[in-house]
Structures are given as C-alpha cells and as structure tokens.
Amino acid sequence: MLATPVYIICSPCPQVGKTLIARLVSEFLLLKNGTAASFDVSLKEPSLLDYLPKITETADVIDTYGKMQLMDPLIFHDRVAKVIDLGFHAFDEFFKMCHEIGFMKETVRRYVAPIVLFVAGSDRISWRNYEMLRQQIPPGALVTVHNEFVLRGELPEAMLGEHVLRIPALPAFLRVYIDRLGFSFTGYLRDEKDWSTELHQWIRRNYTMIRDLELSVVTQQRYKPASPFGRARWHER
Template sequence: MTATPVYIVCSPRPQAGKTLVARLLSEFLLLKDGKVVAFDINLKEPSLLDYLPAITETAEIDGTYGKMQLMDRVILDDRVAKVLDLGFHAFDEFFKMSDEIGFLKEAARRNVHPIILFLASPDRVSARGHDMLRQHIPPSQLIVVDNEYVVRGELPLAWARGRLLSIGALPTFLKTYIDRQNFSFTDYLRQEKDSSTELHEWIRKSYLSLRDLDQQLVLQRS
C-alpha cells in the first residue's frame, strides 16, 4: 500500500528559494493528483498562502495547541499529498518537536512518508542545519535542493553526497515576473503557445525533475 507523502520544504536561513520550491511542488502535485494540501509556517510575506490561497492553510508551532493541530493534519493517511513551507524562523523548533514526539516513527506507523527538501546555501548556518538533519533523517528521506539562483557554481561535496533536486536559475527579470502573487506555473504552461520561451522551458524542466523525484518516491513508499 502506497504511503501518503508529506513534503517539508525548509532552510534555516531566509532568501534561499524555499517558498518558490514549495510553490512549484504544490502546483505540480495539484496538476498530477488533482488535490494537495499545503501548510504555510512563515512570519514574513510573501509566503505560500499569498500565492496559493485555495490550497494553503496557515500553521503555527509556537505553542502546544498549534503543534498538535499541525501534526494531526500532517500525520493523516488520507492519500492526499501535503506540502509544508517551513519558515526559517521555525526550522529549529520544528525539528526539535519532531524529534521529541518521534515524528518519523509515528508517521511510518500511520503509513505516512515524510520527505525533507532542504534548500542548499553556501553559509555556515545552512551547513549546520544540514548536518543536524543528516543525524536524524534517513538518507532516503533527505533531499538537498540545489537552487542555482542561490548556489552559484558546484555544490560542496558534503551537500552533494545524498539525493539531489536541481532547480535552474532564471534571469532576474523573469524571477521578478514569477514572483507576482497572481502568477501560476501551470497556467503559464497552458496559456503560453510558444514552448521555446525561456520561462516555459524552465517550468517544464522543473516539473520533469519533480516528476522524476515523485516516481522514485512512489517506488520507495510502496
């Protein structure tokens, strides 16, 4: 029986491209499955809720009640993929909570499969965060995202040892275009007739990378 996937998109620092990846993943899953539930755990705007309000709920982990509410939804085996856009301010607290409640073991018991998508960034804070996750998350469930807009050049060896998901860099003027809150990746693919445009190719390539990742994870979850 295939487990319900829970994607946790995270970084311990701001401006790593986390919400962009959460948007891409949420729209891809919505296109593929027809349904997805996203959770926005952010303090600052713009956040996932601003881009995808129809499928996104806000969540807080500052108090016990908020943590219980979030975990009750996330650990539900309902065959609907979940995407968590985990703000940098909540990074340490979320994984501390996960360790304290035995989240990974409980998820496995309930046929839920968490996948951590960690945004790589060339700084000490990110390196420490990645090291911490490697100590607690099985390699098959920890995926480093190489966002080429943030990471210039090759990833350090320590980052590239495990599973990787690469997101290509866009020119600044196109990055500004997709940062508009009413922009939809899927709508653009459907409406733009010229499939040779740089943005069309970038979205298509990103979706294909996510499709490949999803297929690998389906085999892993089965």
C-alpha cells in the same frame, strides 16, 4: 499501497528561495492529483498563502496547540499530498518537535512518506543544520535543493546526499515575472502555446524532477500497519 507524500521545504537561512520551491511542488501536485494541502509556517511576506490561498492554511509551532494542529494532518494517510513551507524562524523548533514525538517512525506506521527538501545556503549555519538533519532523517527522505539563482557554483561536497534537486537560475526579468502574486506556473504552461520559451522549459523541467523524486522516494520506503494508539500518544504529550 502507495503512501501519502508530505513535502517539508525548509532552510535555517532566509532568502534562499524556499517559498518558490513550495509553490512549484504545490502546483505540480495540483496538476498531477487534482488536489493538495499546503501549510504556511512563515513570517515573511509574500508567503505561500498569498500565492495559493485556496489550498494553503497558516500554521505555527509556537505552542502545543499549534503543533497539534500542524502535525495531526501530516500523519493522516488520506492520499492528499501535503506541502509545508517552513519558515527559517521555525526550523529548529519544528525538527526538535519531530525528534521528540518520533515523527519519522510514526509516518512509517501510517503509510505517510515524508520528503524533506533542504534548500541549501552557502554559510556555516546551512552546513551545520544539514548535518543535523542527516542524523535525524533517513537518507532516502532527505533531498538537497540547489537553487542556482541563490547559490552560485557547485554545492558543497558535504551536501551531496542521495537526492539532489537542482533548480536552474532564471534571468532576472523572468524571476521578477514569476514572483508576481497572480502568477501560476501551471497557468503559464496552459496559456503559453510556445513550448520553446525559456520559462516554459524551466517549469516543465522542474515538474519532471519533482515527479521523478516522488516516485523514487515513495516507492523505496517500507511501511508497517498503524498502531491504533499512535494518535492518542501524540495528544497526551
């Protein structure tokens, strides 16, 4: 049985292109599956909600109610892929919560495949938090995202894990173009008939990488039958 993928796009640092990655993943899932559910845990404007309002809802991890509202759909095996755009302000609290409730173990029982996309930065905060995730997330589920528009040159060796997703840098004028609120990656592929354009090739390459990543992560994970008491334990916390 194929698991329901849950993409967690995160970074402890601002301005690393996290929402751009969340948009790419969300639009790819919509194109591939016809449906997706995205959660915007961000204080920054514009955010994922502004780009994809039809499939995105806001969420927070400030209090117990907000955490429950976010986590409940993430451990539900409904075959609808989920995407979380996790704001840097919520990074510590989100993964602290995941550790406390045993989120990774719970997903194994519930046929859910978490895929943590850590968007790398160049400072010590990024390195330190990546190392923290390596201790908490299974190697096959932790993906380093190298956004070449933000992080020039090679990734630090310490961040070269089992999976690396490299997002090539676009020229500045194209970056401004895709940052417009009305822009759709899939819409561009459908409307632009010239497959040789740089943006067309860039979108297709990124979609292909996301597809291959999902196949690799979801098929390599092993699952156990869900406990009928798993959900109750979460609500009792």
